[in-house]
Amino acid sequence: MQNRVLLVEDDEELRQLLARYLGNQGFTVREAANGRDGLSLALGQDCDIVILDIMLPDISGLEVLRELRAQTHLPVVLLTARGDETDRIVGFEVGADDYIPKPCNPRELVARLQALLRRIAWDQKNEVNGARVYGDLRVEPEHRRVLQNDLPVDLTATEYEVLQVLLAHAGSVVRKTDLMQWALGRRLEAYDRTLDMHISNLRKKLGNEDPPRIETVRGLGYSYRVSA
Template identity: 50%
Template sequence: MTNETTAHMNQVLIIDDDTELTEMLSDYLRAEDFSVQAVHDGETGVGAALSGHHDVVVLDVMLPRLSGVEVLRQIRQHSQIPVLMLTAKGDDVDRIVGLELGADDYLPKPCNPRELVARLRAILRRSVATGASGGVDERVVGRISLQPGRRVACWDGQLLDLTSTEFNILETLMRHAGQVVSKADLSNEALGRELERYDRGLDMHVSNLRRKLGTLADGRSPIQTVRGIGYQLLQDD
């Protein structure tokens, strides 16, 4: 494999102490044209995730030395690299905490390698598509301004500290400002995948985004829930 080919491969960091699972996932990802590094404890994982050498992180919740939740907390203090968390099947607490701390997506363990690849490609596709223009094009809705090429979003001129997924959701809502966007459409456009039954991940991301945005003059959030349908970004100042 040439250096040129390697340079164009997406760099995945797996942080998981299950060496057998890690080897299996690594082999599968490499066969799908990903470059993979795997580490097996939380402390090493934090350093690797913050090295700037990777495009996306696959992070297990149960880790030695530092828990996956603490690893994510430390990563988010310094970086908005996309993070997909692996949680125990049916463990809603870990999943919810991970999303609240800024995980971009999650999968229950044991995970299907094909599904993992699909989720990773969806995360990366959105990041690449949003930044592909590379220009300084700007969208403004009310007090929100957004530059997709630079992946920069502001409220009243103040920089917003958004995860990759939160940025994608905000960009999608801004493109449809004043319109109701169904949850299914928002999941497809912002998360790059179909909305799954009983999946509350999208709602958690929107809730996190609301907390980071300011409020309108009347105290409302600019992102309104339209019960039974989806969300609407208001155009009011």
């Protein structure tokens, strides 16, 4: 079965180029030239993953993302202006799973999409052995759901993957290079703050604590603190 991609991009030349490339790589592609049409198609459950440009002519991609996150956990990869760190940071805060700067390399975009879809598919297929409890957290892999004190925690697909890796190694340090590879499916590049933003969002959603439950081990990586 082909993976269904929704491409929301107002630049017609770029949209057609990416759609053609994605189609040649085995994806079924739906297209939208503005935010409202993209939001409608995404909420219609007509795709498996969304590629979303931030700069759109009617409503911004970030506003589309906010609306999506209010109703669905559909994976979203943002297209951002190269060098615009603010858009990337806000995008992760709103709930993006990944980003790629424009002008983008179609081959890299496909690799990002495939890595994200593989992580989700592997988790759904293999982690069906019942709920697991880590202190105040209850993880239900079969439903890809996390509850804290019996209340659901609203996580993106990537945040869920990052948390799963940290919980699986609770009490030990997970190197950033390993966490990036295991949770996001790609290598850690210089100046790439993607992982840091996901960790920051997880800390906020799980409650800021002192000391934090997800600890930064300077020069190495992160560790999920085991409660005494």
